[in-house]
Amino acid sequence: MIRVLLAEDQHVIRSGLVALLGLEDGLEVVADVGRGDDAVSAALVHRPDVAVLDIDMPGADGLTAAAALREKLPACRTLMLTGHGAPGQLRRALDAGVGGFLLKTAPPDELVAAIRTVHAGGRVLDPSLAVTAWDLAADPLTPREKDVLRLLADGAEPAEIARSLHLSAGTVRNHLTAVVTKLNARGRPDAVRIARESGWID
Known part of the structure; x- marks a missing residue:
């Protein structure tokens, strides 16, 4: 059983994802939260195998939460969800050691497959972001x-x-x-x- 934590600030989307993942064999949503800072504290309590994190959330963004999870709960793999894939966000995600980066427009079966892949130690990148990944601009600012x-x-x-x-x-x-x-x-x-x-x- 893959234990999943879901962090998404839009309640309707979060509820839909919880229901969707609950129908899948071998997946269990052990916690769902609407803030980035709550994602870290909930993960420390529920010890999920995979954290599915929206990037844009109040409290702390998903990338900040992912970096904190990598430090405090290294066994938990992370999968980022976003409405858009800016090159800088992708760079930060890679720097935070996330296992996957998926657009919210991805079909439900791709999300489920991504969770399984990330849990198995693989990496997932939304196909539409592949070109961006090849052309990542390094952060030039000190x-x-x-x-x-x-x-x-x-x-x-x-x-x-x-x-x-x-x-x-x-x-x-x-x-x-x-x-x-x-x-x-x-x-x-x-x-x-x-x-x-x-x-x-x-």
Whole structure:
């Protein structure tokens, strides 16, 4: 029996998936949650064999939860579900050691097969993401540049960012200039958009 944890914030979708998986021989949904942070705590209680995680969830996104599960419950394999497969998300998924990456538009039998494959130690990649996988763009931003860009995305001005990160205003401006240049962006707002769409910042 494969013990499955399901994390999906949309209640209707989550209920449908629980019902679907409950009809399959050899699968048992031992927990279902609607938040990423709840996925980790529920996994530590129920000890699932496979965690099926939506990427976009409140509390913590599915990729953050997957990385935490890899550290705290390494025997649990992870399968990501997403409505879209941005290259940056796929990169983060691979870095988090996930076993599979599937679009929500996949047929139900593909999801079931993916759970079985991941449980057996295999890897699954949605066929429509194969081209993306070949052309994964490496994250060009340094951790400090990401810190600066996240605060900018939250609406902070350069002077506020400098105070928050204990940097000089000039250093913050240099970081922002470097980010815009690296991302080939038209300006700071465009840099934020590119980094978010690529999955390099939350």
